[in-house]
Amino acid sequence: MAVMPDIPVPKTPSIAAARREFIDLWGQMANHWGINRTMAQIHALLMVTAEPLTAEQLMEELQISRGNVSMNLRDLINWGIVRRTSTPGDRRDFFTTEADVWAMFQVIMRERKKRELDPLLTRLEECLRLAGKKPESSDSPAERAAHESYVKRVAELRDFFNTFDRLFLRVLDSQPGSLSRAVKIIDKFL
Template sequence: MNHDLEDDGLDDVLSSPRTPSTALERAQEQFILEWGRMSSNWGINRTMAQIHALLFVSGVPLEVNEIMDRLQISRGNASMNLRELMDWGIVRRFRQPGDRKDVYISDTDPYQMFLRVVRERKRRELDPTADAIREVLAMLPPEDETEDARVLRGRLEALLEIFGLIDMGFKHILKTDMTLDEITGMLKLKELGIEGMQDWDRSKQ
């Protein structure tokens, strides 16, 4: 995956002032603290979440040294978590012409950021779990019709149905090219029934 960003319309961001006011800095610090706490409750590395929060609220690209100073973390810790954030697709790295230092910036669109986080968590957590359930299901001999086998087979198949519904939700809602207006329009198709949904799908192809 290419994490580098050559030129993506960042002139306005690059020209923004780097030194926040005291009140602004306090507000940023509070958000960074809460974002890290919330993410930790979700099983996401707290430092990774705080780096993302810092980049998200700063409004300007930051160098590794600036991130280290602001969050009081080591270079190794900062570098490791920045790589992870780039793997998630919510932080990008680029270098200005004539400058040897890399700087980092967060995706500033909250909706797109949400989509990337949810998609990555699905890829890392839900998809492997669904695959594992299929493997367990395949271990059951088809000819085994004992009560215990029927119970296990039925419960595993029910779990896979739930994962299938989640996949369907991703296909219809969590697409990177969909806007909020399109999502709202799709949800309104509930009144039209399945046929209306199929017509909407064909119109998007």
Template sequence: MNLQEGKEKFISTWGTVGSNWGINRTMAQVHALLLISNDPLSAEEIMEELQISRGNANMNIRALIDWGLVYKGHKPGERKEFFTAEKDMGEVIKKVIVQRKKKELEPMIKTLDEISAVEGLCKDSEAFCKVVHDIKLFSTKADKTLDQLIRSDSNWFLSTFLKMIK
């Protein structure tokens, strides 16, 4: 495997990882391409490199910017936009967590709260009551932990892992 092949493999792998984390394959590949690119790239260059259409490139660059994983920039004398990726992996993970928490965890907690409010829940179905309670407990804890994480500095991961493994 040479450098070029390595880059291609990386882009494709990051695409797979992303799609397992609720980030569409192309979105993750655009991010990967920008991650390993020394200089900012234009939409045109991204299209060319990944062999994707203009619309597709635009949509996914946009989504990456929304997630805070990619930044928009300009080069002096050039009219078009140039894009760079967030390269600090701690930040990348934090930003993914922010999105997933918002999209998944928060709505789930809200629903569990609504269900818990059902009259006579525990009286009428013990199993149901217990499951709802357990999941609520766990997800509330997860929610609080993730909040801490999001607020923490970039070295958080390292230190937490050490704490966890210790």
């Protein structure tokens, strides 16, 4: 079967430069956030392209190997922010990302909560459990002070992240636009 025409990647200088700038920006931000640069660039390219893209197009535009594209797409799909689609009559897979920024943000938040916040809370409890109850009166005063300050600070952190967790949950099942409504409400009441 004949290969489809495809390649909707723009050639106009201005838009091409703008796209490169955005891809570069998103890649750099990813670094700050502990995410692999190439993975973020693939995501960026999918975000600014209306049509689904093939692995081939991603390789071409980002100048990276097929294997790299394949593995990073797998991770993006596992994160839930990229979808694989296919067209009848075309053997290639096509990839897209969630168009709606709010929906994308929710997916990312939900995943990070699951991977980071939930384990953090579990392990903070473990930290407190390990410290044991009250220090024995047989312990030296220095020991007892150390115990007390440890428990005090770890418990404060736990309370803090618990509050954070509740905030996450509220934001996660709220409507698009809630973030800006939240800002307005907070403006008014804090």
